[in-house]
Amino acid sequence: MSNVIRLKKGLDIKLEGTAQKQVSPLPRAESYAVKPDDFKGFTPKLLVKQDDAVKAGTPLLFDKYRPEIVVTSPVSGKVAAINRGEKRRILEVVVVPDGETEYESYDMAPLKNLSKNDVTSLMLSSGLWCFLIQRPYGIIADPGQNPKAVFISGFDSAPLAPDMNFVLRNEADNLNAGIEALSKLTTGKVHIGLHADDEAGVTGKVRGAQFHYFKGPHPAGNVGVQIHHVDPIVKGDVVWTMDIQNVAILGRFFRTGKVDMSRTIAVTGSEVIAPRYHSVIGGASIRSIIGGNVRPQMEGYAVRIISGNVLTGTKVEENGYMGFYSNQITVIPEGNKYEFLGWIAPRFSKFSVSRSYFSWLTPNKTYNLDTNMNGSERPFVVTGLYDRYLPMDIYPMYLLKAILAEDLEKMENLGIYEVIEEDLALCEFVDPSKTEMQAIVRRGIDQMLKELN
């Protein structure tokens, strides 16, 4: 671990409700779902209808424009509902599991005998291809392309994020198999970004990957930040990325021939009674995961359930389902309350990076933050603030303004290829103008995809 890449820019937001390092058993969920909105660059078309019987690994959806990409069922059972929103947009395909999980079978051979094409077609037919995210743009990878490298972030630095070395402590063989599979997809290397302290953990001992060590506050664990510092993406480059727990699931598939979507997730946040880890099957209903583990609220108060972390996760309802890529569920208080003269009050319980508050005096205090905007949306006024929370050689405000102005050439020059929403999440958090930066970034990416392809 000779050279550690030290990042100074960024911020660790310390919140209440870190998960205890114990995995508690959960009964099987009463239903599971896949949500097309989780898949970026994927236009869903149905392959099943209500009441169809499916196995774990049976395709449920395919992409209209790249029909070889499918999303499969995480469990066996019956398609119970296809929930649609406005304009009949598909929101959820709900599967109610049956007694014993039946798995689709695949024509599997030992990994070392598989070619790039074999690996690709197995990943496509099993639905695990959706784990592969392409940079630029953060969309599901295109099977026809040859990426210059595959990047995996070995740790999650987001607030209350699960400890990946704990999550994967028994998955060493699956991780190695997953990395072996990935290395067949690229002519370049498989890179893994680790926290400098993670050398002793399971992630520090995987085989077949190039190690890079990082030290510093969030977003040091964002794979985009790691790519920027190891081998930055320039125009024309394609890099693929995969979440480290998904690498283990991929490896499990190649070792067992089964689509087994079991994953360990952290249930976190100040409104969780007992924050801890659970082993679940991806797509499980929220109620099956946190039911009975949320603090009762006083009348007029509510909680926000987030699939993912507080910075980048998706808001879900109690009768909803966890996201396809989530390793974490977070429950925090809703902030739909007025506050008298709050903008000038000392507000000792609030967190801010500004010294007009006092939270900088207590760097180790953990906070119970709610979902209040803490102000109203305004045009950009302050400068020099956002740069401190994006550890890349990029001017975030200029990039955002280029996106707002729909200036493709400027977006390209100012770094749209290197960022996705999560990379600007901290800028959005600190912004006193309360701009929705992650939404702006996605709008820019969508426009790039539309105009350039």
Added chain:
Amino acid sequence: MKALRNYLDKIKPNFERGGKFEKLHSTFEAFETFLFVPNTVTRQGAHIRDAMDMKRTMSIVVIALLPALLFGMFNVGLQHFRAIGDIAPTTSYDFGLIWHCFWFGFLKVLPIIVVSYVVGLGIEFLFAQLRGHEVNEGFLVTGLLIPLVMPVDIPLWMVAVATAFAVVFGKEVFGGTGMNIFNPALLARAFVFFAYTPYISGEKVWVAGLTKGEGIIDSFSGATPLADAANALANGATTIDWSNSSTPIDWFLGTIPGAIGETSTLAILIGAAILLYTGVASWRIMLSVVIGGLGIGLVYNAIGANVLMTMPAWYHLLVGGFAFGTVYMATDPVTGAQTNTGKCIYGLLIGAMAVTIRVLNPGYPEGMMLAILLMNALAPLIDHYVVEANVRRRNKRLKLTVK
């Protein structure tokens, strides 16, 4: 607070679309969000948000302006009573005397502040309503900056016209707070300077009552130190004759004639400390303005071709609007440079330009205002080159990997 909240909730429907007072929607919203931080929650993206917002940012600047404002009120009284001979320069201060001066100044300055806020906020509320926007907090600062850069004897209608000009043509035509090119408060002062020059220059306007000239003792002069220097320059003198025998200590403390809020370097330094501690203003800009002014001043000292060139360079930091401009005007994030490198260049040029105008141009003694306005116009250009350098650096990586 509960009762107030309930009352607001009760009358709120009147101000919504279709309500009785629909046309006052923005005004109601401005007052409501002033009293209560709204109950808006995050919808997408980051679910939690930092506690800092625009209201607090602007309030910090207003708080940072208070030392200069309070001292300015005191000084208005002090200069007035010195002019009529009630207070000799040697009189020692006690609480009664300070209060006496302050109260006089308070009554003189308050109407100017009221006019500035009423006119400016009135226009802001109107534009917000027409555009269907929320009222921006930016004018809370501008509305206080304008009185502080005005001479105390300025007619109130002139303050009103200048404020209206600054808000409409300095800000709203560009799209409101955050979009403007020039600092609105400086624009107000520039407007008065070019439209009504006699009311903001010369030796009479800086002290309350001096324009009328009743009961003024002979030995008192209302000239600012900068005017003294400019006079010496215009007359080709070799030394500067400082009015009322003022010294750098007086300039630092601010017991000299001048615009209401700009005289006391000490009070402005307290404001600077607040702005720098909270991080609301950029230390890069402040520091580089000082370095720019001091640096070019030393260069002129070395040349020594006229009487202002021989004046010690550090005098420039204490006299006129240099300190005020450095701390409150140049640091305006909207009209200043926005990149860190750009801020340093921007600041250096402001300082250098301000001192240069002072030293070379006897016609207009105060260079700070013009220097900042000029650099406001050039700031986007500076940023453009800084950002282009970033683009080039990033594109160079492209060439390296292609090879």
